[in-house]
Amino acid sequence: AIFQECLRLLTPQDLIGETVLVTAGPTREELDPVRYLSNRSSGKMGYAIARAAVNRGAKVILVSGPTALTPPCGVEFLGATSAAQMREAVLGKAGEATVIVKAAAVADYRPATRAAQKIKKEGSREMTLVLEKNPDILAELGEIKGARYLVGFAAETADLLANAGKKLKSKNLDLIVANDVTEEGAGFDVDTNIVRFLFADGTVQELPRMSKEEVAGRLLDVIAARR
Amino acid sequence: AIFQECLRLLTPQDLIGETVLVTAGPTREELDPVRYLSNRSSGKMGYAIARAAVNRGAKVILVSGPTALTPPCGVEFLGATSAAQMREAVLGKAGEATVIVKAAAVADYRPATRAAQKIKKEGSREMTLVLEKNPDILAELGEIKGARYLVGFAAETADLLANAGKKLKSKNLDLIVANDVTEEGAGFDVDTNIVRFLFADGTVQELPRMSKEEVAGRLLDVIAARR
Numbered sequence: 396a397i398f399q400e401c402l403r404l405l406t407p408q409d410l411i412g413e414t415v416l417v418t419a420g421p422t423r424e425e426l427d428p429v430r431y432l433s434n435r436s437s438g439k440m441g442y443a444i445a446r447a448a449v450n451r452g453a454k455v456i457l458v459s460g461p462t463a464l465t466p467p468c469g470v471e472f473l474g475a476t477s478a479a480q481m482r483e484a485v486l487g488k489a490g491e492a493t494v495i496v497k498a499a500a501v502a503d504y505r506p507a508t509r510a511a512q513k514i515k516k517e518g519s520r521e522m523t524l525v526l527e528k529n530p531d532i533l534a535e536l537g538e539i540k541g542a543r544y545l546v547g548f549a550a551e552t553a554d555l556l557a558n559a560g561k562k563l564k565s566k567n568l569d570l571i572v573a574n575d576v577t578e579e580g581a582g583f584d585v586d587t588n589i590v591r592f593l594f595a596d597g598t599v600q601e602l603p604r605m606s607k608e609e610v611a612g613r614l615l616d617v618i619a620a621r622r
Numbered sequence: 623a624i625f626q627e628c629l630r631l632l633t634p635q636d637l638i639g640e641t642v643l644v645t646a647g648p649t650r651e652e653l654d655p656v657r658y659l660s661n662r663s664s665g666k667m668g669y670a671i672a673r674a675a676v677n678r679g680a681k682v683i684l685v686s687g688p689t690a691l692t693p694p695c696g697v698e699f700l701g702a703t704s705a706a707q708m709r710e711a712v713l714g715k716a717g718e719a720t721v722i723v724k725a726a727a728v729a730d731y732r733p734a735t736r737a738a739q740k741i742k743k744e745g746s747r748e749m750t751l752v753l754e755k756n757p758d759i760l761a762e763l764g765e766i767k768g769a770r771y772l773v774g775f776a777a778e779t780a781d782l783l784a785n786a787g788k789k790l791k792s793k794n795l796d797l798i799v800a801n802d803v804t805e806e807g808a809g810f811d812v813d814t815n816i817v818r819f820l821f822a823d824g825t826v827q828e829l830p831r832m833s834k835e836e837v838a839g840r841l842l843d844v845i846a847a848r849r
Contacts, residue, residue: 428779428803429727429810430661432653463690500656504749513779513803522731524751552655552740576655576740583656 399450399468408452409619415448416492417441418485418532420460422478424505426524427514434500435583438462440548441498443611445470451615456492458484460499478502478529485532489539494618496546497533498572505529537567544618549573550582559593569595569621572614580604592617626677626695635679636846642675643719644668645712645726645759647687649705653751654737661727662810665689667775668725670838672697678842683719685711687726705729705756712759716766721845723773724760732756764794771845776800777809786820796822796848799841807831819844 419441423431438459445457446467455470458481466472473488475481478501489495504526533547547568549559552575559573574590576582581589581604588610592600602613646668650658665686672684673694682697685708693699700715702708705728716722731753760774774795776786779802786800801817803809808816808831815837819827829840 426659428662429777430659430729432657432659434657502657507748511779513777515785520755521734522753524753526749526751528747550656550740558742 403450406450410448410451410453410615413448413452413493413622414454414456414491415445415494415496415618416456416458416485416488417445417448417496418458418481418499418501419445420462420464421500422460422481422502422529423476424478424502424529425509426506427510427512429513432502432504432506432526434502436460436462436500436550437584438464439584439586440588440607440610441496442467443607444496444498444614447608447611447615451619453494456488458488458499460501478505478532482530482532482535486535489536489543492543494544494546494622495536496614497536498548500548500550501532502529531566533566533568540567544569544622546570546572546614546618550576552577556591556593556599559591563593563595570614570617572610630677633677637675637678637680637842639679640675640720640849641681641683641718642672642721642723642845643683643685643712643715644672644675644723645685645708645728646672647689647691648727649687649708649729649756650703651705651729651732651756652736653733654739654741656740659729659731659733659753661729663687663689663727663777664811665691665726666811666813667815667834667837668723669694670834671723671725671841674835674838674842678846680721683715685715685726687728705732705759709757709759709762713762716763716770719770721771721773721849722763723841723845724763725775727775727777728759729756758793760793760795767794771796771849773797773799773841773845777803779804783818783820783826786818790820790822797841797844799837 420438421434421436423433425431448455449469457470458473473484475484507525507527545568551558555575563571571593580587589604647665648661648663650660652658669691675682676696684697685700700711734752734754772795778785782802790798798820807814816831
């Protein structure tokens, strides 16, 4: 706590007056009371952004899927498990936000039906799972964006810039942070990342490999400069 | 470490000479480099058993799926992600074991194909996932059991005793630990459990709600008495 306070005194307070809504972590989409579909997001990137934004003077709301992390001190924390719960939490808080950073890896699809009891399927060698599309939270935020600064993430395994650029445009973002999760030292569960910032005006900024804390700092530099 | 040593001095060394192989946690079955199918097992029950068995003088091998837990001191630890990896680790170590406690919640099914790149599926409102059956590790252990003491777990949401009894017989177990994960204070992520021990001779022992550490202790009491 004292260390946090010192860090804060040494950090430029360039986000005072901003309310930053950050989403982080994966979502879990349940098949039954036991099984679920999820993804490898650890939440580290989103938590690092939330922590850095608090240290720079912002009011921070962190909406997080299930992770093994402890919420940073000083954030308003809302937990969510499924994409539907995350959507509810995010849309409920979006009105208060001046900046929204959607670092969560929300599941695109969920099981079309959730069984009330654990599915028993002795014998059958195959089973078919029908999935249906989850609501697209980022697209909904893009539609109600107004004067807010809206940042998305694109974790890709191929065609990084093309896929990220398409997402930036189609979701009405100001900035997308793109990373190729197959690169060494980038992506899931590791403490470093290799990212590119793609801006709505077509500018691309490539960053070298750095810690997720440093990526968070660079991202907030950009946000503070453009607000 | 000192606390562990003291605990050990105060604990009856009734498992000296035994090699206890414990499996714990869930498995993850990947759809692509990002998404996976898993279950809500936290690993707490298996880790508690491994820790207690070390304290009682056993040599302990812990094979664990991905959890947020730290392996107990003094165990031989093998990490696994998928059911296939867990099967390989378990069958590789089963020969050394005199007692096998299969507390892991191994996924019954895995995606029939794993995509090499992140699946992109803009637009389509539904998608179908074809799953195929994973190898049944516990049934394989039952076949090669010999003089080993073999313990399974049954986490059920309905027809608890019938489902657990069926599993006990079909997999050639000596003992199955059955719990209804829908009961308050039992099941996933909580620190307590409400279990019944079902023995191969038809005996059923019901335990009250207790901590997972106490369940581990009771289970090892039974094992120590029957070895």
